[in-house]
Amino acid sequence: MALTLEKILAARERIAPYVIKTPLLRLSALDPVFGCRVFAKAECMQITGAFKLRGAFNKVLQLSPEELAAGVVAASSGNHGRGLAYAAKTLGIPATIVIPDTAPQLKVDNILALGAEVVRCGLAERFDVAARIAKEKGAVIVPPYNNEEIMAGQGTVGLEVLEQEPSIEKIVVPVSGGGLIGGIAAAVKALRPDVAVWGAEPAAAPRYSVSLKEGKPTRITVEKSFADALVANMPGDVCFPYVARNVDGVAAVTDESMLRAHKRLLFEGKLLAEFSSAIGLGGVLEGKIPVRPDENVCFVISGGSIGPEQLDRLKSVQ
Amino acid sequence: MALTLEKILAARERIAPYVIKTPLLRLSALDPVFGCRVFAKAECMQITGAFKLRGAFNKVLQLSPEELAAGVVAASSGNHGRGLAYAAKTLGIPATIVIPDTAPQLKVDNILALGAEVVRCGLAERFDVAARIAKEKGAVIVPPYNNEEIMAGQGTVGLEVLEQEPSIEKIVVPVSGGGLIGGIAAAVKALRPDVAVWGAEPAAAPRYSVSLKEGKPTRITVEKSFADALVANMPGDVCFPYVARNVDGVAAVTDESMLRAHKRLLFEGKLLAEFSSAIGLGGVLEGKIPVRPDENVCFVISGGSIGPEQLDRLKSVQ
Numbered sequence A, B: 001m002a003l004t005l006e007k008i009l010a011a012r013e014r015i016a017p018y019v020i021k022t023p024l025l026r027l028s029a030l031d032p033v034f035g036c037r038v039f040a041k042a043e044c045m046q047i048t049g050a051f052k053l054r055g056a057f058n059k060v061l062q063l064s065p066e067e068l069a070a071g072v073v074a075a076s077s078g079n080h081g082r083g084l085a086y087a088a089k090t091l092g093i094p095a096t097i098v099i100p101d102t103a104p105q106l107k108v109d110n111i112l113a114l115g116a117e118v119v120r121c122g123l124a125e126r127f128d129v130a131a132r133i134a135k136e137k138g139a140v141i142v143p144p145y146n147n148e149e150i151m152a153g154q155g156t157v158g159l160e161v162l163e164q165e166p167s168i169e170k171i172v173v174p175v176s177g178g179g180l181i182g183g184i185a186a187a188v189k190a191l192r193p194d195v196a197v198w199g200a201e202p203a204a205a206p207r208y209s210v211s212l213k214e215g216k217p218t219r220i221t222v223e224k225s226f227a228d229a230l231v232a233n234m235p236g237d238v239c240f241p242y243v244a245r246n247v248d249g250v251a252a253v254t255d256e257s258m259l260r261a262h263k264r265l266l267f268e269g270k271l272l273a274e275f276s277s278a279i280g281l282g283g284v285l286e287g288k289i290p291v292r293p294d295e296n297v298c299f300v301i302s303g304g305s306i307g308p309e310q311l312d313r314l315k316s317v318q
Helices: A005-015 A028-034 A052-060 A065-070 A079-091 A105-113 A126-137 A148-164 A179-191 A207-214 A239-246 A255-267 A275-285 A308-316 B005-015 B028-034 B052-060 B065-070 B079-091 B105-112 B126-137 B148-164 B179-191 B207-214 B239-246 B255-267 B275-285 B310-316
Strands: A024-026 A037-042 A072-075 A095-100 A117-121 A170-174 A196-202 A249-253 A296-301 B024-026 B037-042 B072-075 B095-100 B117-121 B170-174 B196-202 B249-253 B296-301
Touching: A005 A052, A005 A148, A005 A179, A024 A148, A028 A037, A028 A255, A028 A275, A037 A148, A052 A079, A052 A148, A072 A079, A072 A126, A079 A095, A079 A105, A095 A105, A095 A126, A105 A117, A117 A126, A148 A179, A148 A296, A170 A179, A170 A275, A179 A196, A179 A239, A196 A207, A196 A275, A207 A239, A207 A249, A249 A275, A255 A275, A255 A308, A275 A296, A308 B310, B005 B052, B005 B148, B005 B179, B024 B148, B028 B037, B028 B255, B028 B275, B037 B148, B052 B079, B052 B148, B072 B079, B072 B126, B079 B095, B079 B105, B095 B105, B095 B126, B105 B117, B117 B126, B148 B179, B148 B296, B170 B179, B170 B275, B179 B196, B179 B239, B196 B207, B196 B275, B207 B239, B207 B249, B249 B275, B255 B275, B255 B310, B275 B296
Parallel strands: A037 A296, A072 A095, A095 A117, A170 A196, A170 A296, A196 A249, B037 B296, B072 B095, B095 B117, B170 B196, B170 B296, B196 B249
Antiparallel strands: A024 A037, B024 B037
């Protein structure tokens, strides 16, 4: 088992009937703000509002009829659960989603609306709870990131970026456990090693910044942050080697920079992301991700699950 | 002088170096909300945040060297002024923009940032004030809509929609004086008479609904509305015949429907429009613009000039 380009190409074919090829937007109004030629891969416009659907479908579509009948289980801060619930509903199988108490209510409601069973628990115990439910029901756990088939599904985002805009020179990706950036970087470096791939993670949860320095997946303490979709307390051990091999850098970005970037993306770029998904732009604002004025930089806007009340937060930032 | 397809094609070539071919987005998340296959022509992502730039450039690029030296003047509720100010700055000529007191401060600030001179006045007297300034300075008035070259520039939106998505069956356009819908409808009906063109205007300012019934441009009373970009109190007499000839229907839409539609466009479509630009979607919500579930309908999202405080308004609508 390895995350190869072939696996990612196969994933693209497998999930094509079920996912949207989201638009790659050229947001020139943002160029003077961020100091480069800004492109956005709008996964916030993906079905269920996030890229997570891609990996979930790629995994579920490879289950046996017996596995499908028993159903699927996931522990998720929200978007993965919604993606899996949608995949399960589409394919007519049962799904149980374990959601930490920290996730916004909107994400819970969206999962319930897809007909999945929802179980709430503390952030730290979510994987244990999912394992217990899987055992009880004989169901298959679909992990949010730490799995090569999940990474292969997320890597299809990278294939699309290269195809939609071959002039892209750098791709910046929000980072939590490492599934999205691991998949994208594997695809991009196999096809176009000249294209740089950067990650951006919360300064409040710098699991990759720390782990890359240590040379191994290292557990960190997750501080409070508005990046509520980027809460992993360590890199996935399956993801880590791919990220370490393929990624050009990972920036740890403050909430303030992320929120400032989100505000510019919304009011000048006209695109609504969830806060977590503006973290790459925040890393550029903060000077932690290098860009040049003439450089074509694609920011992966990984999701858009956000409600009206949350936007109030933007009033306090410049 | 007539607004012909040739004029619109010439406008496209003339303004091409200066404007963005904005994306035509397929927003499938909105299909169940609006009951059709939803596409959005994202003129909110146009330079200066609105389509107005197109007409302004088409007019200014045809001025003589002497006219250019004396500069340009416009009366505008905001977006036209910003478009013209940007065109003037790009071409290195002076611009004076007369802005009614009703326009949001954000629009004024954006025009000042482009180096134009700004004169504030009451809504009703704005055209008189512009005429006086033009006389004093020997400058050319660039009207916001009531001119065939302006309409030809705006009509390039229609050419792009047909080219970007030939499967579009209906185009829905926000309506004020009639420049945008007049231009789009002229282009569309010349090339693809099978494509329907609908307008949407505020129920608080139903100048086309009334005028089309009367068979002539008719002055109406403009009531208070959140559609602050759609404030004309009668159709332009140049625009009216083109709208009367080419448009399949014009719906008068309540503020409540417009705001409800705006909220869905933002939080489910992930696209930030100004309130006025969601009026077409509002017309569908209100049942005043007919659509079918399998119909490909393109909503022209004409602008995106909106600030954080204005979004508070969405909290009071479902």
